[in-house]
Amino acid sequence: MRSRGSATVALLSLALLVAVSPSAAAPVERTSLSEVSAEVMCPVCGTLLELAESPQALREKAFVSRLVAAGRTKEQIKDALVAEYGDEVLALPQGSGFSLSAYLVPIVAFVVALVALLLGVLKWRRAGNERMPERGDAAAGPSDEDAERLDADLARYDL
Amino acid sequence: MRFRPAIAVLAVLAILGLLIFGLLTKGSSGVAVGEVAPASPLPHLEGGGNGSLADYRGRWVLVNFWASWCIPCREEAPALEDFQRRHGSGAFTVLGIDSRDLSGDGKDFVDRYGLSYPQLRDGDGATAHDFGTTGVPENFLIDPNGKVRLLLRGPVTEEYLSDQVAPLLPGSDS
Numbered sequence: 201m202r203s204r205g206s207a208t209v210a211l212l213s214l215a216l217l218v219a220v221s222p223s224a225a226a227p228v229e230r231t232s233l234s235e236v237s238a239e240v241m242c243p244v245c246g247t248l249l250e251l252a253e254s255p256q257a258l259r260e261k262a263f264v265s266r267l268v269a270a271g272r273t274k275e276q277i278k279d280a281l282v283a284e285y286g287d288e289v290l291a292l293p294q295g296s297g298f299s300l301s302a303y304l305v306p307i308v309a310f311v312v313a314l315v316a317l318l319l320g321v322l323k324w325r326r327a328g329n330e331r332m333p334e335r336g337d338a339a340a341g342p343s344d345e346d347a348e349r350l351d352a353d354l355a356r357y358d359l
Numbered sequence: 360m361r362f363r364p365a366i367a368v369l370a371v372l373a374i375l376g377l378l379i380f381g382l383l384t385k386g387s388s389g390v391a392v393g394e395v396a397p398a399s400p401l402p403h404l405e406g407g408g409n410g411s412l413a414d415y416r417g418r419w420v421l422v423n424f425w426a427s428w429c430i431p432c433r434e435e436a437p438a439l440e441d442f443q444r445r446h447g448s449g450a451f452t453v454l455g456i457d458s459r460d461l462s463g464d465g466k467d468f469v470d471r472y473g474l475s476y477p478q479l480r481d482g483d484g485a486t487a488h489d490f491g492t493t494g495v496p497e498n499f500l501i502d503p504n505g506k507v508r509l510l511l512r513g514p515v516t517e518e519y520l521s522d523q524v525a526p527l528l529p530g531s532d533s
């Protein structure tokens with residue numbers, strides 16, 4: 201009785217282990233030639249591999265197709281291409297080293313532009329407030345001199 | 360308010376810095392006849408460590424940039440191999456540099472044409488860029504001091520090798 205209970209516990213533990221193991225949780229990441237060739241370059245042509253039809257590009261596509269058929273993931277294939285052609289084969293800059301600046305510079309530029317815009321708006325509003333006449337002055341109406349000049353102007357344009 | 364000129368100067372300096380960096384890293388390069396050829400280390404195509412043009416200092420070297428996908432490279436390969444067999448010695452060698460090519464394809468090319476001269480691998484094309492090549496094949500005759508003596512942007516022929524290269528090598532009659 202006790203041994204049957206132990207076996208049940210062992211089976212349940214095994215089932216739980218299989219259920220939560222990473223290999224069971226994550227399905228095998230399949231990729232394709234078109235998926236990879238949209239993210240890597242033809243080094244000789246200087247264009248995306250998917251757009252290139254040069255002899256070098258055809259060799260590179262055949263290489264990718266062989267690795268796809270062998271069940272390699274996209275990242276594994278990209279690593280293999282980097283080993284063959286160097287970092288420049290990647291269409292997207294890597295997220296490390298100097299290449300990281302390709303991602304950081306636009307963000308920093310956006311933040312700087314936003315801050316500059318906010319400062320500009322604040323300055324513009326402050327300058328506008330300084331130029332605005334006080335409410336009391338406006339309610340009092342024009343001075344006598346201004347009123348006379350206004351009347352004269354209106355009379356001149358009276359049709 | 361007094362920070363504004365400093366920020367403007369900093370912004371201009373940053374843009375200038377980027378321009379200068381771009382010019383230094385992507386600017387024109389290459390060697391001309393009479394200049395010293397680049398000699399950065401490269402892996403051997405067949406594996407087993409690195410090699411360099413500097414390893415051949417004291418010898419004449421015909422550096423041949425090629426790739427397995429390049430049709431003119433296939434046409435010149437037999438002429439280069441024949442020239443190596445006739446002139447290769449302690450004083451001269453052909454040195455192949457397989458550029459922007461898959462290493463497996465490069466090895467197949469060497470086997471198919473029975474190339475016996477040493478081969479280096481320039482996968483990212485950095486050395487080809489340092490030489491200022493515009494494509495493949497291109498050929499550079501380097502003298503024992505490491506300077507470029509001849510430059511041919513295109514495939515060699517038997518006539519070119521016998522008329523232009525051979526007379527410069529030690530032991531030639533001319």
